[in-house]
Amino acid sequence: MLALCGCRSNREPSLKQLTLAVNSGVEGDALKQAALDYERQTGVHINIAEFPYANLFEKELIDVNAKTGAYDLIMLDDPWFPRFATKQFLTDLGPLMQKRGQAGPDPDFIPTSIALCRYPYQTGALYALPYVGNSQLFFYRKDLFEKHKLNEPLKWDDVLAAAKTIQENEHEGGKTYGYVMRAAQGNAAVADFMPIFWAFGGEMFDGSGMPTVNSPQGIAALKFMIELGKYSPPGYPSFNADEVGAHLLQGTAAMSINWPAWISSFSDATKSKVIGKMAFTTLPAAVKDGQAEIGNWLIAIPKDSRNAEAAIDFLLWTTSSEQMKLSAQRGNPPTRRSVFRDAELVAKFPSYPAQLKSLETSRPRPRTPQWNEIENVFGIFLSKANSGELTAEDAMNQANAEIEKIVQRAQ
Amino acid sequence: MPKLKRSFSAHNSRDLLFALALITPALVVLLSLSIYPLIYSITISLQTETADGIKWGVSNFTRLISDAFFLTAMAHTFIYAVVALVFEFLIGLSLALLLNSQIRGRTLFRAALLVPMMLPTVVVGVVWRLMLNPNFGAINGTLKEVGVNTEPLTWTASPKLALLSVIAVDVWQWTPFVFLVLLAGLQAIPQEPYEAALIDGSSRWQTFRYVTLPLLKPAILIALLLRTMDLLRVFDQIFILTEGGPGFATETISLYIYRTAFRFFDFGYAAAMSFVLLALTNVISTIYIRFLQTKQTPT
Numbered sequence: 023m024l025a026l027c028g029c030r031s032n033r034e035p036s037l038k039q040l041t042l043a044v045n046s047g048v049e050g051d052a053l054k055q056a057a058l059d060y061e062r063q064t065g066v067h068i069n070i071a072e073f074p075y076a077n078l079f080e081k082e083l084i085d086v087n088a089k090t091g092a093y094d095l096i097m098l099d100d101p102w103f104p105r106f107a108t109k110q111f112l113t114d115l116g117p118l119m120q121k122r123g124q125a126g127p128d129p130d131f132i133p134t135s136i137a138l139c140r141y142p143y144q145t146g147a148l149y150a151l152p153y154v155g156n157s158q159l160f161f162y163r164k165d166l167f168e169k170h171k172l173n174e175p176l177k178w179d180d181v182l183a184a185a186k187t188i189q190e191n192e193h194e195g196g197k198t199y200g201y202v203m204r205a206a207q208g209n210a211a212v213a214d215f216m217p218i219f220w221a222f223g224g225e226m227f228d229g230s231g232m233p234t235v236n237s238p239q240g241i242a243a244l245k246f247m248i249e250l251g252k253y254s255p256p257g258y259p260s261f262n263a264d265e266v267g268a269h270l271l272q273g274t275a276a277m278s279i280n281w282p283a284w285i286s287s288f289s290d291a292t293k294s295k296v297i298g299k300m301a302f303t304t305l306p307a308a309v310k311d312g313q314a315e316i317g318n319w320l321i322a323i324p325k326d327s328r329n330a331e332a333a334i335d336f337l338l339w340t341t342s343s344e345q346m347k348l349s350a351q352r353g354n355p356p357t358r359r360s361v362f363r364d365a366e367l368v369a370k371f372p373s374y375p376a377q378l379k380s381l382e383t384s385r386p387r388p389r390t391p392q393w394n395e396i397e398n399v400f401g402i403f404l405s406k407a408n409s410g411e412l413t414a415e416d417a418m419n420q421a422n423a424e425i426e427k428i429v430q431r432a433q
Numbered sequence: 434m435p436k437l438k439r440s441f442s443a444h445n446s447r448d449l450l451f452a453l454a455l456i457t458p459a460l461v462v463l464l465s466l467s468i469y470p471l472i473y474s475i476t477i478s479l480q481t482e483t484a485d486g487i488k489w490g491v492s493n494f495t496r497l498i499s500d501a502f503f504l505t506a507m508a509h510t511f512i513y514a515v516v517a518l519v520f521e522f523l524i525g526l527s528l529a530l531l532l533n534s535q536i537r538g539r540t541l542f543r544a545a546l547l548v549p550m551m552l553p554t555v556v557v558g559v560v561w562r563l564m565l566n567p568n569f570g571a572i573n574g575t576l577k578e579v580g581v582n583t584e585p586l587t588w589t590a591s592p593k594l595a596l597l598s599v600i601a602v603d604v605w606q607w608t609p610f611v612f613l614v615l616l617a618g619l620q621a622i623p624q625e626p627y628e629a630a631l632i633d634g635s636s637r638w639q640t641f642r643y644v645t646l647p648l649l650k651p652a653i654l655i656a657l658l659l660r661t662m663d664l665l666r667v668f669d670q671i672f673i674l675t676e677g678g679p680g681f682a683t684e685t686i687s688l689y690i691y692r693t694a695f696r697f698f699d700f701g702y703a704a705a706m707s708f709v710l711l712a713l714t715n716v717i718s719t720i721y722i723r724f725l726q727t728k729q730t731p732t
Contacts, residue, residue: 080695105698207678257567257590259679268569395697406680411592424502433484 040332041069043085043093045078048283049154049319050097052352056340059348066332075099082324086111091326094333098150100138100318105391107141112149113323118334119148127151128358130343134384135318135357143389150322151341152357153349157384158217158314159376161270161284162277164301166192178221178246178306181277185253188276200253202275204261211259211404212397214279216315216387218250219243221308226388226396226425233425235400236418239309244407244414246308251408259409271295279305281317282355285373302373304380316384318357355381392432399424478704493705503706505681506689509596513685514664517603521660522653524604525611530645532612533619543616550609558673561602565589565674589675595682599671603664611656618652619645651725658721665714686710 042057044050050072057068071093073081082096086106098106106112119126127136127148135152137144162175162184170191172184185200192198204210219226219235222243228234251258255269267284269275273295287293288300305312321341323333339345346356350367355377361367362378371377387393400421407417481492497503528546532539549557564571565588573583585591588598622645630640668687671677677684677692686706694703 083698205679206676207680208676255568256584257587259592260587260590260595260675265566265568274568392697395699398692398696402678402681405678406592409590409592409679409682411680411682 038065038332039067039069040094040329040336041071041092043071043073043078043082043096045097045099045319046072046074048353052349052354053097053153053321053340055352056345056349057336060336060339066336068336082106086324086326089326091324091328093324094327094329095321095323095337097153098320098322100316100320101387101393101397103138103150103320103322104141104143104389104393106322107149108391111325113325113327113330113333115148115151115323115334115337118330119338122334122338124338130358130360131341132357132359132362132378132381134316134382134386138316138318138386139320139322143386150320151337152318153321153341153346153354154319155355155357155362155377155381156281156283156317156319157377157381158213158279158305158317159282159285159302159373159380160277160305160312161280162301162303163188163273163296163299165299166198166276167301175277175303175306178218178308181306182246182250182253185250185277189253192276198273199255199269199275200277201250202261202266202269202278203247203251203254203258204263204266205247205251205259205405205408206262206401207405208398208401210262211401211408212387213315213317215243215247215404216385217279217305217313218247218308220313220385221306221310222246223309227390231390231429233396233422233429235425236415236422241414241418244404244418247404248408248414259405270300273299282373282377283353285371286353302376304376304383311383314380314384316381316386319354357381392428395428396425399428474704474707477701478708480701482699482701493702494709496702497705497709502681502684502689503686506684506686509683510665510667510685510687512596513600513603513667514661517600517607517664518657518660520600520604521608521611522657524608525656526615526653528608528612529615529619530641533616546612547609549606550613552606554606554669555673557602557606558670561605561670562589562674565598589683590679592679592682595675595679599674599683602670602674603667606670607660607663611660614652614656614659615649618649621652622648654721654725658718658725661717661721662714665710665717 042053044053054070054072057070060066061068071081078097079099079102082093082098082102083105085092085096086109116126127139131152132155134157135155136148139150139152140146140148160175166172166188167174167184170184170187172187173180175181175184181201187200188198189200203214205214219240223239224237224243225234225239234240255261255265255275258265263281263284266275266278266280267287270278270280270284271287271294282302285300285302289297291297305314321337323330323337327333340349341357343358343360346358346361347364347367350356350361350364351370356362359378362374362381368374387397390396403412403417403421403424406412407414412420478493479489479491481488481490532543532546536542563569567573567583567587567590570588572588573586576583576586587594589595626644626648627640630644635643666687667685668691671683671685671688672691675683677688687710690703690706690710693699693706
């Protein structure tokens with residue numbers, strides 16, 4: 023495969039054509055729409071290669087590894103970015119932007135989002151621009167909180183107390199669980215655990231890059247998660263986003279950590295039994311302030327793209343504030359402050375102020391090229407602890423040992 | 434000698450060329466689609482990526498021995514294969530014997546029994562996933578109606594029940610296959626041995642044990658061989674039902690290989706694991722085939 027592809031690199035670049043690899047889903051749909059508009063305005067023909075989330079990563083990584091230059095722009099979920107950037111698979115956007123009179127990315131972009139696009143994180147060169155500004159939010163039933171005179175969920179202890187009260191008192195028309203979390207191994211368990219872990223003062227790695235998940239803070243955080251799990255519907259150690267969404271929409275659970283993409287479904291009468299009853303806020307605190315996990319979609323130009331100049335023009339256009347507003351209207355949270363504060367959009371999406379605050383204070387998953395593997399292992403042990411197979415201590419000790427193996431193998 | 438001479442004559446060498454031309458397409462396809470990837474995967478299984486570049490050696494294979502995930506996934510695969518095989522065989526054999534006799538409506542039963550096998554595995558996975566859902570699923574819903582406390586029955590979410598649940602789905606889907614092969618085997622057995630047994634006054638059990646079973650052996654071995662090979666590489670229904678969870682409770686070797694290759698991009702290690710799986714499957718198949726060849730005559 024390598025041999026077949028290497029020989030095409032000196033072909034004349036065509037300026038009138040671009041190929042985009044996009045995620046099939048709301049994020050990719052908005053970009054597809056934008057591509058059609060761009061084609062109409064500029065005459066640049068844009069081919070769309072659309073893949074489901076699970077395949078997108080393999081397709082893109084295989085492409086950049088084989089240096090085919092098949093894609094001129096690729097959508098990346100932000101945890102994938104280090105994997106691409108460490109291997110020099112992406113085009114440094116700095117020189118291309120300078121050519122167009124831009125010293126750096128527009129300061130209107132939210133700093134936590136731009137930091138994801140740099141390698142090394144926050145300080146290095148710019149290899150992508152942020153397109154979709156997701157970060158976790160805390161979802162809760164404000165009607166039940168008012169009914170039982172509960173404190174707003176500012177701290178994790180408030181959350182636990184509220185979960186207990188709600189579960190003990192809400193039986194009308196079936197049981198309402200106090201909380202719902204997802205602890206299926208892999209991404210799900212880790213995403214739901216990280217905000218608790220960080221708030222309890224846990225850190226995944228020390229300064230030298232060695233794992234420290236079994237610190238006293240880490241173990242305390244996992245114990246808390248298991249405690250909270252007692253108020254989550256049975257079977258939650260196998261839950262993914264769908265089950266959590268179903269419980270919230272059916273009104274059978276009162277709180278959860280979730281992603282902004284779910285917000286619109288709560289006001290959809292065909293799906294939701296809780297219209298007007300949900301509130302969205304930033305994540306609760308413990309010994310530290312609450313921090314959400316950031317989950318942005320980035321757009322980058324592979325190094326072997328033969329149309330980098332045309333690609334950067336499209337990239338700058340599609341991440342401009344006007345275009346991002348259109349993308350926001352199509353359902354994607356923006357990555358620019360000005361768009362988050364746009365009066366028209368705030369009227370349409372009342373959770374925008376909370377989303378902006380969550381995003382500005384969010385934290386990324388550790389920026390390591392081995393993240394997929396580490397997340398998998400960490401998720402397995404979190405899931406095992408939640409299903410009662412292991413104690414919190416054993417789970418964290420074993421997770422630490424396995425993560426250490428991965429780190430050492432990569433050195 | 435004359436034969437050999439003739440084969441070198443001009444006329445025959447043209448034949449030889451013609452024959453070569455005919456097999457070339459097949460040979461090219463085989464080389465490019467089978468032999469080349471095989472050699473390629475052997476080479477990558479001997480490579481590990483380090484910070485200083487590619488290193489050659491057997492470290493992927495030595496890593497297997499100390500990888501608790503690999504060993505656990507192997508154990509799950511064997512438990513899965515053995516338990517599913519036993520149930521599929523026993524149920525399949527019983528059904529085949531039942532429907533080989535003259536009972537009413539057997540054509541209908543035979544057709545209905547084959548339905549699970551006809552469904553795409555992915556569909557079966559999704560349907561069972563919904564049915565096994567502890568909160569909204571049909572199974573717990575039904576059990577609740579008849580008064581069972583379903584709170585502890587979380588099926589695929591419980592570390593204790595998860596493996597059994599995925600095995601049950603496999604048994605549901607693939608017992609019909611065993612049934613089909615065994616039924617065909619039963620119908621191929623001639624009437625004469627049974628008549629002889631009847632005249633000799635053998636009991637029903639004796640007839641089954643000394644007439645049916647030995648004559649059915651080839652069919653049994655074929656059914657078991659095909660099922661074993663399939664069970665050892667099981668992937669799709671587990672991927673849909675549990676993705677290997679909760680925790681690691683239902684991770685089989687195919688899932689672990691997939692994850693290693695396409696999520697972690699460690700193709701070398703994934704190739705090494707695949708070779709181990711291939712070797713084991715080969716050993717087991719060879720044992721079956723030995724049995725099939727040596728003991729075909731009824732005793």
